[in-house]
Amino acid sequence: MFAVNKPKQNANGGGVGRRDFLRLSLGGLTVLCFPLQGCGRDPDAIAAGPALPIVWIETGICTGCGSSLLDCYAPPVELLLGKLELGFHETLMGHYGVGAMEHLHAFVQAHAGRFALVVDGAIPVGAAAPMTTLGTDAQGIEYSAQELVTTVAASAAAIVALGACACFGGIPGSAPGTGVYVSLTETVGKKVLRIPGCPPNPLWIGTVLDQLVAGVTPDLDDLGRPKAIFGKTVHELCPRLPKFEAQSFATSPGDPSKCLLKVGCKGPIARGDCPTRAWHGRSFCIKAGHPCIACTAPGFLDARPSVDGVQVGEEGSAASPFYKEQG
Ligand code: SF4
Ligand code: SF4
Numbered sequence: 668m669f670a671v672n673k674p675k676q677n678a679n680g681g682g683v684g685r686r687d688f689l690r691l692s693l694g695g696l697t698v699l700c701f702p703l704q705g706c707g708r709d710p711d712a713i714a715a716g717p718a719l720p721i722v723w724i725e726t727g728i729c730t731g732c733g734s735s736l737l738d739c740y741a742p743p744v745e746l747l748l749g750k751l752e753l754g755f756h757e758t759l760m761g762h763y764g765v766g767a768m769e770h771l772h773a774f775v776q777a778h779a780g781r782f783a784l785v786v787d788g789a790i791p792v793g794a795a796a797p798m799t800t801l802g803t804d805a806q807g808i809e810y811s812a813q814e815l816v817t818t819v820a821a822s823a824a825a826i827v828a829l830g831a832c833a834c835f836g837g838i839p840g841s842a843p844g845t846g847v848y849v850s851l852t853e854t855v856g857k858k859v860l861r862i863p864g865c866p867p868n869p870l871w872i873g874t875v876l877d878q879l880v881a882g883v884t885p886d887l888d889d890l891g892r893p894k895a896i897f898g899k900t901v902h903e904l905c906p907r908l909p910k911f912e913a914q915s916f917a918t919s920p921g922d923p924s925k926c927l928l929k930v931g932c933k934g935p936i937a938r939g940d941c942p943t944r945a946w947h948g949r950s951f952c953i954k955a956g957h958p959c960i961a962c963t964a965p966g967f968l969d970a971r972p973s974v975d976g977v978q979v980g981e982e983g984s985a986a987s988p989f990y991k992e993q994g
Contacts, residue, residue, distance in 0.1 A: 708877055713742055713750060719880045720778040722771065722819050723756040726788030726812040727799050727839045727848055732830040733758050733787065735866035738947075739873035747873055750880045754782065757801070768802040768810070775822050783879055784823035786816055789832035789839040789848035813854055820855040825879060827860045828852065828891075829872065831967050834863040841968040852891075860884075861891040863939075865962035870944060871896050890965070892938065901934035901959050902974075904942040916977075921956040928977055933961035935974045 725733065733756075737744055753759060754774030755767065762770045775782070791798045796811040803809050810818075820826055828851040831837035839848035852859045862871055875893060878885055885893035902908065910916075910926040917925035926932070937959050941951040952959050961967050972979050 708742065708881060710742060710746055713746055713877065713880070716750065716881065718750045718752040719876075720752045720754060720774070720782035721756075721785060722754045722775065722782055722823070723759075723785045723787075724801070724812070724816055724819065725757045726786060726790045726801075726816065727832060728788035728830075729838075730758065731866040732833075732872075735864075735869045736872050738869035740947075741870055742873055742877050744869075744873070747876060747880075751876065754778070765803060765805050768804045771802075771819075772804070775819055779822040781824055782822075783825040783827060784816075784819055785827045785829055785876075786833045786851045787829040788812070789836050789844075790816060790851065790854045791839075791848050792854065793847075795847045816851065816854055820857060825860065825884075826851070826855065826857060827862065827875070827879075829862050830867055831863050831865040831962050834861040835965045835967060837865065838968060845969075859891050860887065860893075863892065863897075863963040863967075865960075865967065867963075868939075868941070868944060868946060871939075888938075892963075896940055896944075897938040897963065899938065899940065901937045901939055901941050901953070904940060905934055905953060906942060907953060920958060923956060927953060927956075927958040928974060928979060930958055931960070931979055932958035933964070933970065933972065933979055934959040936966075936970060936972050937961035937964045939963045 739747060748759075755762075755771045760767065760770075788799075790812050792813050796813040797809075799812040800809050801812055801815050828834045832839060832848070833851045836845070836848055836850050836853075840850065852861075860875070862875055864871065871893075874896070875885060885895065888894050888897060902911070905911075907924065907926050910924065911928060915925050916929040917927050918929065920927065920930050922930075928935075932953065934953065941959070942953070945951045945954070961970060964970060
């Protein structure tokens with residue numbers, strides 16, 4: 668049904684070169700597996716439009732947000748990446764070492780006031796700042812993430828915090844890292860568009876980046892999150908809400924239908940259209956039987972709310988290795 672050309676031998680005589688691998692994994696698989704759905708703009712309109720200069724800085728990261736970007740299929744990531752004029756991205760760029768820093772400085776100068784800055788990862792500050800050093804320039808000056816992000820943000824037209832860590836401190840910024848790793852907003856002190864999540868849904872990333880490419884600023888809530896995505900809580904949209912209202916609570920994670928509040932579900936404090944948009948249009952945490960850990964909320968991971976007098980996690984914590992309870 669689908670003709671796949673035999674990959675050319677690479678320079679070392681191997682079977683699949685880097686270009687072939689990227690083409691097959693990004694282009695082939697995403698298009699083969701998922702229909703184009705939920706795309707805000709017609710792909711032809713995206714292809715015909717201008718590109719957006721972007722500086723993308725990864726700070727204290729696990730690379731999950733970048734991996735999620737590569738999972739975007741609406742718009743198709745290969746089309747989206749073609750419209751992002753990436754001046755800097757530690758994982759995706761070809762430049763390295765001093766050359767990468769020189770290119771970054773030249774790019775920021777050339778596009779001052781016209782480029783978007785995207786940051787994923789929490790940022791160590793103060794005495795801890797040198798823990799994340801991102802490069803050295805031709806004069807031998809080392810740039811910490813804090814310095815580099817602050818410098819670049821001063822010339823950016825738009826600033827995007829991508830993922831729980833850049834938005835609110837995330838896993839590095841939760842106890843006992845509180846105050847050591849902080850969010851992008853705390854670092855640059857400027858208005859920031861936030862796309863929270865650990866990682867954010869690929870379609871959240873693709874939708875917002877496509878809007879920025881099109882010159883559209885999404886309608887944002889008080890915390891800078893797009894209302895179209897984060898306007899309601901997971902709890903409000905949850906298919907198990909009738910079980911919550913009937914006080915039908917699961918006593919162990921993995922329960923296929925009961926409300927997961929007492930085994931740690933934080934859906935009432937998490938905003939996001941996870942239940943309706945889902946991941947790859949198929950599933951999300953609670954549908955898979957796992958409590959929502961509120962990865963889109965401020966306070967992730969430390970928040971421990973009670974809802975209508977019921978303590979979240981009353982029956983014990985969820986099974987996730989990322990979930991922890993503070994006594
Ligand atoms: S507490 Fe969690 S599982 Fe229960 S209804 Fe709310 S979001 Fe769904
Ligand atoms: S359901 Fe909760 S934990 Fe899962 S992605 Fe949505 S906000 Fe994050």
